[in-house]
Amino acid sequence: MFQLQQGGHLDGLLDGAGLTQSGSANHSQLSAQDQQLHNTLERISRNGPFPYQRDGITFENRERLLPIKPRGYYREYTVDTPGLSHRGPRRVVTGGNPPVEFYYTEDHYRSFTRIKGH
Secondary structure, three states: OOEEOHHHOHHHHHHHHOEEOOOOOOHHHOOHHHHHHHHHHHHHHHOOOOOOOOOOEEOOOOOOOOOOOOOOOEEEEEOOOOOOOOOOOOEEEEEOOOOOEEEEEOOOOOOOEEOOOO
16 A cells, blocks of 8 residues: 655655555545545555556557656556546556556656656
8 A cells, every 4th residue: 555645745745755655645635636646556556456447558658758668567557537537638657567666647648757755
């Protein structure tokens, strides 16, 4: 399981707060978008169940924004976006099996931020 630290907000998670692999988040402190990211990370850590058929497919890194690795190294997972009825643009991309790198994109692969602690 993952635990958000330093208040548990997305900005802190991506800008230095980090994740640890024990405990659980204080859900009352999380915004709706932060909560959805946390939920996705929890599902990845438990290896599912995943709500979307395409969760866990190979991410091909066609944009070449992530470090170049062999095909199959990266996997992608949907991060729900509150208010949308489709998958939306937000994803977590993991690297390795088991995952050792975690990246977040909120703009459907135009940019990535490494999730701290990984």
